[in-house]
Amino acid sequence: MTATIETPSPTPEPEPVVTPAQARTWQIDIPGVTQADLSPLKWQLYLALLAFGIGALMGLLQALERANINLYDEVRLQSYYQGLTLHGVAMVLVFTFCFANSFLSLMTMKAYGRPLKSRLISQASTWSATIGVALALWAILANKATVLFTFYAPLQATPAFYVGAVLLVISTWLVLVNMIWTLADWRKDHPKDRIPLLAYASIISYIMWFLASLGIAVEVLFYLLPWSLGWRDQVDPQFTRVLFWFTGHPIVYFWLMPIYVSWYMLLPGQVGGKIFSDGLTRIVFVAFMLLIPVGAHHQFTDPGIPFSSKSLQWLLTFAIFYPSVVTLFSVVASLESGARARGGKGLIAWIGKLPWGDPAVAGQLLAGIIFMGGGASGLVNASLTANLVVHNTSFIPGHFHLTVGTAVALSIMAISYWLIPYFTGKRLYNRPLAVVQVWTWAIGVSIFSRGQMAGGIEGVPRRTLIQEATYKDNFNWALSHALTAIGGTIMFIAAVMFFVVVFGTIFSNRAVTTVQKVPLAPIINGPRDTWAIMDRIGMWTLITIVGIVIVLGELIFHYWPIWPVSPGIQLW
Amino acid sequence: MHVDKREKRVMQITVVVLGVAIGALVLSMTASHKSLPEPAGRIRPEDVRVTAPFDNPGVRQVGENEYEVVMIAQAWEWVPNRVEIPAGSHVTFKVTSVDVIHGFRVPDTDLNAMVIPGQITEVDVDFDEARDFTLLCHEYCGIGHHRMGADIVIVEN
Numbered sequence: 069m070t071a072t073i074e075t076p077s078p079t080p081e082p083e084p085v086v087t088p089a090q091a092r093t094w095q096i097d098i099p100g101v102t103q104a105d106l107s108p109l110k111w112q113l114y115l116a117l118l119a120f121g122i123g124a125l126m127g128l129l130q131a132l133e134r135a136n137i138n139l140y141d142e143v144r145l146q147s148y149y150q151g152l153t154l155h156g157v158a159m160v161l162v163f164t165f166c167f168a169n170s171f172l173s174l175m176t177m178k179a180y181g182r183p184l185k186s187r188l189i190s191q192a193s194t195w196s197a198t199i200g201v202a203l204a205l206w207a208i209l210a211n212k213a214t215v216l217f218t219f220y221a222p223l224q225a226t227p228a229f230y231v232g233a234v235l236l237v238i239s240t241w242l243v244l245v246n247m248i249w250t251l252a253d254w255r256k257d258h259p260k261d262r263i264p265l266l267a268y269a270s271i272i273s274y275i276m277w278f279l280a281s282l283g284i285a286v287e288v289l290f291y292l293l294p295w296s297l298g299w300r301d302q303v304d305p306q307f308t309r310v311l312f313w314f315t316g317h318p319i320v321y322f323w324l325m326p327i328y329v330s331w332y333m334l335l336p337g338q339v340g341g342k343i344f345s346d347g348l349t350r351i352v353f354v355a356f357m358l359l360i361p362v363g364a365h366h367q368f369t370d371p372g373i374p375f376s377s378k379s380l381q382w383l384l385t386f387a388i389f390y391p392s393v394v395t396l397f398s399v400v401a402s403l404e405s406g407a408r409a410r411g412g413k414g415l416i417a418w419i420g421k422l423p424w425g426d427p428a429v430a431g432q433l434l435a436g437i438i439f440m441g442g443g444a445s446g447l448v449n450a451s452l453t454a455n456l457v458v459h460n461t462s463f464i465p466g467h468f469h470l471t472v473g474t475a476v477a478l479s480i481m482a483i484s485y486w487l488i489p490y491f492t493g494k495r496l497y498n499r500p501l502a503v504v505q506v507w508t509w510a511i512g513v514s515i516f517s518r519g520q521m522a523g524g525i526e527g528v529p530r531r532t533l534i535q536e537a538t539y540k541d542n543f544n545w546a547l548s549h550a551l552t553a554i555g556g557t558i559m560f561i562a563a564v565m566f567f568v569v570v571f572g573t574i575f576s577n578r579a580v581t582t583v584q585k586v587p588l589a590p591i592i593n594g595p596r597d598t599w600a601i602m603d604r605i606g607m608w609t610l611i612t613i614v615g616i617v618i619v620l621g622e623l624i625f626h627y628w629p630i631w632p633v634s635p636g637i638q639l640w
Numbered sequence: 641m642h643v644d645k646r647e648k649r650v651m652q653i654t655v656v657v658l659g660v661a662i663g664a665l666v667l668s669m670t671a672s673h674k675s676l677p678e679p680a681g682r683i684r685p686e687d688v689r690v691t692a693p694f695d696n697p698g699v700r701q702v703g704e705n706e707y708e709v710v711m712i713a714q715a716w717e718w719v720p721n722r723v724e725i726p727a728g729s730h731v732t733f734k735v736t737s738v739d740v741i742h743g744f745r746v747p748d749t750d751l752n753a754m755v756i757p758g759q760i761t762e763v764d765v766d767f768d769e770a771r772d773f774t775l776l777c778h779e780y781c782g783i784g785h786h787r788m789g790a791d792i793v794i795v796e797n
Contacts, residue, residue, distance in 0.1 A: 147783055149780065149782075149783060149785070152780075214783070216780050220740075220741050220779075222739070222740050222741075222757060223740050223741075223780075223781075223782070304758060305740075305741055305756050305757050305758060306756045306758060306759050309741075309756070344644070344647075345642075345643065345644065345647070347641045347642070347643070348643065348647065367754075368676050369676065369677055369752050369753045369754050370677065370753075370754045370756065370759075371677045371678075371679065371680060371753065371754060371755070371756055371759040371760060371761040371762070372679055372682075372756060372758075372759040373679070374678065374679055375676060375678050378676055383662065386658060386661065386662055387658075389654065389657075389658055389661075390651075390654055390655075390658065393650065393651070393654040394647070394650075394651060394654075397646075397647055397650045398647070401644075401646075401647070447661070451661075451665050452665060452669060452674075452676060453665065453668050453669055453672070453674045453750075455752075456674065456676075456750045456752045457750070457752070459745075459752050459778075460743050460745065460752070460754075460778040460779060461745070461778065526747065527745070527747025527748065527774075527776070529743070529745065529776055529777070529778035530778065531779075531780045531785075532778070532780075532785060532786045533785070533786040534786065536786050536787075537776075537786040537787070537789070538786070538787045538788075538789050539774045539776050539789030542772070542774045542789075543747070543774070593642050593643075593644065594641075594642070597641050597642050598641055599641050631682055631758050633684050633685055633686075633757060633758040634685060634740075634757045634758065637739055637740055637782075639715050639739070639740060639781065639782025639783060639784075640782055640783040
């Protein structure tokens with residue numbers, strides 16, 4: 069049998085009771101999936117959360133620095149910038165990637181109602197990520213890679229840092245291989261069926277990311293790694309920046325798309341609603357893939373990029389507004405269907421009828437609400453002229469702590485509140501604390517981002533040890549720093565609460581008593597009448613590649629020739 | 641494919657909103673003559689100090705109320721680290737880096753650009769009234785990044 073969303077079972081299955089003695093063999097809702105299949109996914113999730121913990125501690129140090137409290141010596145770090153590198157790498161590369169690997173692998177199994185084709189590849193992915201993280205962590209802690217997560221040349225890290233990054237990316241590619249193989253295998257048994265929506269969204273996310281990651285792959289494998297090994301003397305800092313941002317924008321989609329999977333397909337199930345539209349969901353996921361080549365909007369102020377490339381990619385950037393609004397409508401409509409089914413009334417009063425007492429729901433609702441601020445500030449960044457005010461100021465971290473730092477991070481925390489019981493067979497520890505936790509984070513980030521954004525408009529540069537800045541007395545940045553410090557500290561407290569719940573759950577001896585379920589929602593519209601062409605994944609991939617060749621080709625054509633003039637420099 | 645009527649409406653409105661936003665931005669760029677840094681030449685970092693105009697950084701007058709400021713960005717200072725310009729001037733900054741990437745930002749103005757080794761950054765601005773500005777580096781450039789500031793002093797004409 070296949071537990072696809074096209075055939076939601078009309079009546080709830082009976083839930084067998086499991087006694088604590090059977091805790092090691094709790095049951096899950098995917099036929100044929102054993103704990104050996106879940107194990108690499110569980111460990112990859114733990115790796116993600118470990119990175120989040122390290123990143124959160126660094127975040128606290130950065131927040132306190134704004135209040136002129138410098139604790140870097142106390143934690144044996146050489147500098148603010150070493151801590152900042154650790155924060156960025158841990159949060160936006162390890163935490164997000166490892167979560168995506170774990171979560172969308174599980175979603176693929178759920179969608180097809182069977183294990184992934186190769187357990188070996190799942191294990192290899194987890195090992196690749198683990199070794200990659202170990203190498204990068206060593207490089208950073210040994211103060212051999214204080215290059216921030218953007219690692220712009222000519223700042224040059226030790227080779228282990230780049231190898232670590234490569235292994236981390238390879239862990240994601242391995243997940244894609246497994247998804248493709250599993251799809252092909254499922255196709256043999258279901259030649260006529262639509263690809264289940266959950267599997268479709270998962271594999272499109274990974275194909276998107278594979279294509280997007282080629283920028284960084286070329287940057288690191290062809291330029292930075294050989295250069296740091298001494299095999300290549302000089303690189304072109306402008307061109308490697310182009311390659312970085314080719315990946316660096318759609319990396320945002322890769323952070324967000326697993327969360328969209330949850331918001332579109334699971335969150336409605338958790339509130340008793342239905343997925344609004346199968347077809348539009350597929351279109352949104354494909355739209356993100358098509359909109360890969362917009363990285364130049366991170367380079368509006370770069371001297372080497374022609375205006376034609378900046379304006380073309382600016383227009384494409386604005387197009388992202390479209391799938392974002394469709395998402396907003398669809399997700400809110402799905403939530404509303406759930407709230408009304410629960411007796412919700414009124415134009416907006418129904419929101420109160422959502423199950424706010426469920427931390428997995430409350431966290432994602434708050435993440436979604438805060439994401440609207442993230443989207444709006446993103447439009448500011450993307451506007452060529454307004455960008456001149458905010459580029460590289462603390463407005464930018466103010467913005468992305470609403471997006472990746474909350475829409476994604478808070479959603480991951482919320483999802484963990486059902487995912488960890490799913491993976492471990494343990495009941496969630498201290499549910500009320502978990503509810504308080506998600507609110508605490510939401511309040512903290514609101515204050516933090518308010519401070520960062522206001523400061524950015526007043527000129528506070530991002531990524532700067534601001535209390536030691538020689539020019540700080542020329543400005544009146546006190547309010548911005550105070551809000552940033554307070555908000556950041558509150559966020560850290562929320563992170564500590566999160567880990568209390570996580571460890572309390574993992575080390576608890578209270579086993580779950582019911583079958584653990586992925587809270588997949590049924591669909592209102594589709595998929596029977598969804599355009600069949602949406603399922604032609606190969607065709608969409610090809611169209612995306614053609615688009616990339618045209619847009620990136622336009623830039624490279626005008627930029628040519630590559631201008632390798634910079635030897636590696638360590639300045640920390 | 642069935643698409644909900646209300647959702648169709650939202651999608652149509654979105655297209656209109658997008659069109660207005662794009663139009664407004666194009667208008668604002670044309671009306672305010674704001675421009676982004678555009679390719680202004682390339683230079684090898686090791687040649688910077690011996691190549692005009694960077695062999696002689698500083699302020700020079702290039703026309704009536706027109707000035708050019710040539711600067712070198714290096715870890716962790718601007719050369720020169722203080723410039724004086726009369727109020728009511730149109731000023732073009734020409735900047736390049738001899739080492740790593742730096743960021744060129746003067747808060748309270750639209751001056752905001754990257755300084756990338758190998759590339760020449762050219763940005764311009766009108767300084768209308770006498771006041772002090774701070775030029776700061778807004779791209780991480782090593783452990784002394786926060787020390788990289790300079791004074792831009794606009795003096796009475």
